Amino acid sequence: MKNRKDKIAEAKRVSGADSCVECGRCVAACPMAEMYANFSIEMSPRGIIKKTLVGDPVVEDKHIWYCTECNAGTDTCPQKVSCRDLIKKLREAAVDENLLENAKTCKCCGRVFVAIPVEEFVFAKLKDEPANVFGVLDICPPCRREIYLLRNA
Amino acid sequence: MTEQDFSLNLEDLRPRPAEKKHLSEYFMPPRHSFIIFHPDKCTGCGACEMICSTRNTGKVAPVSASVKVIRDEKEGKNFSILCQHCRKPLCLPACPTRAIEKGDDGIVRIDKLFCTQCGICAMACPAAAPIKDPCSQEIHKCDLCEGDPLCVKHCPENALTFTRGKALRWIKGLRWTSQFISFLLLVVVFIGTFCYFRTGSISFACPTGTLQNIASSGTIVLVGVSSTLALLILTVLAGRLFCGWVCPFGFVLDLVDKVTPKKIGWPSFLKSRMTKYGVLTGAVGGSYALGFQVFCTVCPIGTLCRSYGVQSFFKSAELAIVPALASLEIAQRRSWCRYFCPVGAVLGLTALLRMIKIIIGAKKCKKFSCIQCAEVCPVGIIDADKLREGLSPKIPMTECIMCMRCIDRCPYDAAKIRFRWQKAAPGEGRT
Numbered sequence: 402m403k404n405r406k407d408k409i410a411e412a413k414r415v416s417g418a419d420s421c422v423e424c425g426r427c428v429a430a431c432p433m434a435e436m437y438a439n440f441s442i443e444m445s446p447r448g449i450i451k452k453t454l455v456g457d458p459v460v461e462d463k464h465i466w467y468c469t470e471c472n473a474g475t476d477t478c479p480q481k482v483s484c485r486d487l488i489k490k491l492r493e494a495a496v497d498e499n500l501l502e503n504a505k506t507c508k509c510c511g512r513v514f515v516a517i518p519v520e521e522f523v524f525a526k527l528k529d530e531p532a533n534v535f536g537v538l539d540i541c542p543p544c545r546r547e548i549y550l551l552r553n554a
Numbered sequence: 555m556t557e558q559d560f561s562l563n564l565e566d567l568r569p570r571p572a573e574k575k576h577l578s579e580y581f582m583p584p585r586h587s588f589i590i591f592h593p594d595k596c597t598g599c600g601a602c603e604m605i606c607s608t609r610n611t612g613k614v615a616p617v618s619a620s621v622k623v624i625r626d627e628k629e630g631k632n633f634s635i636l637c638q639h640c641r642k643p644l645c646l647p648a649c650p651t652r653a654i655e656k657g658d659d660g661i662v663r664i665d666k667l668f669c670t671q672c673g674i675c676a677m678a679c680p681a682a683a684p685i686k687d688p689c690s691q692e693i694h695k696c697d698l699c700e701g702d703p704l705c706v707k708h709c710p711e712n713a714l715t716f717t718r719g720k721a722l723r724w725i726k727g728l729r730w731t732s733q734f735i736s737f738l739l740l741v742v743v744f745i746g747t748f749c750y751f752r753t754g755s756i757s758f759a760c761p762t763g764t765l766q767n768i769a770s771s772g773t774i775v776l777v778g779v780s781s782t783l784a785l786l787i788l789t790v791l792a793g794r795l796f797c798g799w800v801c802p803f804g805f806v807l808d809l810v811d812k813v814t815p816k817k818i819g820w821p822s823f824l825k826s827r828m829t830k831y832g833v834l835t836g837a838v839g840g841s842y843a844l845g846f847q848v849f850c851t852v853c854p855i856g857t858l859c860r861s862y863g864v865q866s867f868f869k870s871a872e873l874a875i876v877p878a879l880a881s882l883e884i885a886q887r888r889s890w891c892r893y894f895c896p897v898g899a900v901l902g903l904t905a906l907l908r909m910i911k912i913i914i915g916a917k918k919c920k921k922f923s924c925i926q927c928a929e930v931c932p933v934g935i936i937d938a939d940k941l942r943e944g945l946s947p948k949i950p951m952t953e954c955i956m957c958m959r960c961i962d963r964c965p966y967d968a969a970k971i972r973f974r975w976q977k978a979a980p981g982e983g984r985t
Contacts, residue, residue, distance in 0.1 A: 432650040432670050435564055469650065471672030472691055485691075515677055523678055526647045531939060534644065534680065534922075542682030549681050550624040550633040552944045553593060553917055 405460060405494060409453060412490030420480040421450045427474030427484055433467055436522050446474045446484035453487065465491045466503035466516035492516075507541035509548070514541035568652045568668075585718045586660025588639050588923075589696075589703060590966060595713035598625045598632035602705035602714060609704055610694050611687075618687040620694035621705055634714070636705075637662060637683040637696040638923035648678035663697050680922045680942075719965040725958045729798065733805040740802045740859050748802070748859045749850065750781075757781035761900045762834065763850050766841035789904040793911075797891060797898055798932075798957035803855045804891060806876065810883045811932070820885050820893075827892060827953055831903075834896035849896055854879045888932045891955060902952040910971055912954060912961070915980035916946040918968035927960035927969055936960060 403411075413419055427446040434440045442448045444464045452459045459465065465488055474484040496504060496513055504513040505520050520538070527534060537545065606619035621636040639662050646654045646662065653668035654675060664675070664684070671693050675684040684695040696703075698716075706716045740748050750759045761782040768774055788795055797804055837849035850856050857875045882889040891898055914927060914936065921942055928938035933955055937947040960969040970980045 430670075432672065436650045469670075469672035469674055471670035473670035473672075519674065520677070522650070523648050523674060527644060527678060530644060531942065534942070536943075537680045538677065542676050542679075545680065545682040546622065546624050546633075546635050547626075549635060550626055550631060551629075553633060 405498070408490065408494040408497070409460070412487050412494070413453065415490055416483045416485075416487035417480070418450050418453055418482055418487050421447075421454070421482050422480055423447060423451070424479060426477045426479065427482075430473040430477045432469065432471060432473060436469075437467060437518070446488075449491075450482065450484060450487065453491070460491060460494050460498065461500055463503055465495065467518045468516070469519050505539075507544055508539045509544040510541060512541055564652050570652075584660070585721075586639065586641075587698060587701065587716065587718045588660075588965070589636060589698065589706060590715050590717055591634050591636065592713045592715070593631065593633055595711045596623075596632040596634060597711055597713075598623055599710065601708050601710060602634060605704045605708040606694075606696075609699065610692075611690070615689065618689060618692070618694060620685060620696045622685055635681055635683055637679075638681070638920050639696075639698070640923035641926070644678045644680065644922070645675035645684060648674050650674060659701075661698050661700075662695070664693060664695050669693060717965070720962075723962045725962040729957060732799045733801075733808065736800045737802040737805045749856050752781075758784055760856070760897065761785055761904075762837065762853075762897045763847060763856070765834075765838050765900065766847040766849060769838045770841040770845050770847060772842075785901070786904050789901045790907050791909055793905055793908050793951055793954055793956040794898065794901045795956045796901060797895075797955035801855060801897075803858050803876065803879075804888070804955070806858065806880055807883055807888055807890065808932070810880045811887050814884050816884075817887065818885055820889070824893065829893045830895055830899040833894055834899040837896050853897070854890065855897060887934070888955070892933050892953075898955075905952045905954075908951050909974055911951050911974050912949050912956075912958075912969060913972050913980065914941065914946055914949070914960065914964075914969045916941060916944050916968075918966050918980050919964075920966055924965070926963045926965075930959040930963050932957060932959065 425447055428434070431446055433444060437444070443452075443462075444467050446468075449459065449462075449465060452462065468485070468488045470485050470489060472485065475482075475486075478484070492504070492513075495501075501513070503517045505515050505517055506512065507514050523538065524535065527538075540548065600616055600623050602621050603616035603619040603623055604614050606621050607613065607615045607617075610620060611618045621634055623632060623634045625632050639656075639660055643654070643656060643662050646656060650672065651668045651670055653665045653670075654662060655665060656662045671686070671691050673684075673686050673693060675693065675695070676682050676686060684693050686693055703714075703716050706714045744751065748760060749763055751757070757777060757780075759778055759781040764778050764782050767778060785796060833849070840848035852875055854876050857873075861873050879890050886892065919941055921944060925938050925941060928934075928936040928941065933953055935950055935953045940947040958971075961971065963969075968980050
């Protein structure tokens with residue numbers, strides 16, 4: 402059983418966060434600025450990388466749950482730092498420690514599949530759709546496919 | 555100046571084109587292409603995944619395909635999940651970078667330039683059809699190979715078929731012709747024949763009028779009762795076929811509906827389909843009390859047949875009734891037929907003895923992607939929520955006017971006419 406320090410060290414190693422030069426390209430490319438009205442430096446990829454590097458308590462931080470795990474920051478980084486992999490690893494550490502306030506679990510299989518802020522964004526975008534769409538969105542995509550199979554085949 | 559005045563968002567930078575409906579689309583709806591999957595033919599071999607991945611990445615790697623074959627070993631069922639190119643895609647509003655667009659040809663595409671591979675489209679799609687490639691983290695979604703899908707060509711069992719929907723909507727043509735001819739006959743040529751007419755031993759009468767006649771006069775004339783039988787037998791055999799295919803006022807309503815596409819909706823307290831049975835009871839009771847046929851004096855079908863003929867045109871105050879009731883059409887399609895028509899009420903009661911039913915098989919229906927049947931139904935009896943949940947909706951045949959628009963429109967052949975005693979819906983049981 403690894404402790405939190407090892408997990409954060411592994412997250413840094415996998416994502417290459419140590420080589421971050423704080424240029425801010427990832428912040429410019431990050432779609433979260435478009436998604437959330439309260440986008441701030443704490444929420445941005447650069448803020449999270451910085452917090453991880455200086456050793457702030459980042460695992461319990463709710464800001465790691467706003468990310469959509471997209472490729473935009475990773476693609477644009479001149480140092481090939483993967484903010485996506487970093488946030489994935491930090492989320493894994495948070496799930497291991499049972500910090501699940503901002504994680505949504507699938508109704509079928511119980512897997513954590515999306516963060517609550519991301520899901521709220523999707524719900525806000527789909528608010529004009531019929532109400533029973535939202536029952537489907539509580540289920541993770543692989544389970545949705547399974548259910549589709551059982552109903553239709 | 556506040557901070558708000560400077561903020562630009564994607565709505566300003568990449569505005570969506572406004573939805574324009576060309577005039578021809580009202581008469582000939584555009585035929586969009588899509589792939590139909592037949593689960594009974596699929597063996598789960600995965601050839602579609604392989605050929606699709608060669609187009610996506612250049613390598614044979616089934617995980618990076620935009621089609622996913624799901625196999626259930628226990629039940630022996632296979633299913634391939636692929637994008638259905640919904641009419642109203644859920645992925646399109648959900649995308650945070652507006653990378654998804656639905657083209658004029660109906661194909662939903664992901665613009666690779668703007669896509670950040672976040673996977674929110676897969677989260678919003680009810681069938682989870684956009685698939686995130688675990689190797690390259692890219693999102694792959696079917697774009698129908700721009701009109702020439704490889705998976706259809708390479709499926710060894712022909713379980714995938716590429717189609718553009720039905721070419722000819724022949725039921726539509728037949729119905730409009732039937733409605734036009736009956737309008738011509740009942741309103742212009744034989745004036746007043748719908749309410750009552752008699753030649754020799756053949757007679758015909760409106761069942762609602764006959765009921766009121768019996769109530770007002772207090773005597774039952776067997777000839778009068780038997781002359782309503784033609785309409786009632788038609789209803790027992792084929793449902794309320796009269797309402798959708800013959801009724802001249804229904805024809806007027808359908809025409810008015812063509813020019814008022816925007817509906818304002820009814821207040822909910824008026825939305826009771828039982829109202830028409832109340833109107834029928836009131837008409838019969840009123841005839842008994844007053845001694846004449848109360849409803850027949852204001853009946854839109856009767857006034858249309860009586861007053862709009864060549865001889866009596868511009869001679870009667872009854873002319874105002876048909877435009878007044880037809881103007882209800884701005885609230886909902888066929889408002890009069892849905893909620894108030896006592897002729898429809900009599901036919902609805904007769905349709906309790908119906909022999910046929912319309913059934914929509916949820917297994918053949920592609921659920922979220924289409925729901926055209928609920929949209930085109932003029933009396934709004936198809937439960938779209940049930941269809942989205944994947945259940946066959948129960949269609950109340952006492953309300954159905956048998957216009958068969960659902961059967962005509964369904965591109966998946968899920969809506970069918972069945973005998974009342976047949977249990978299996980399309981796509982279920984023996985195929």
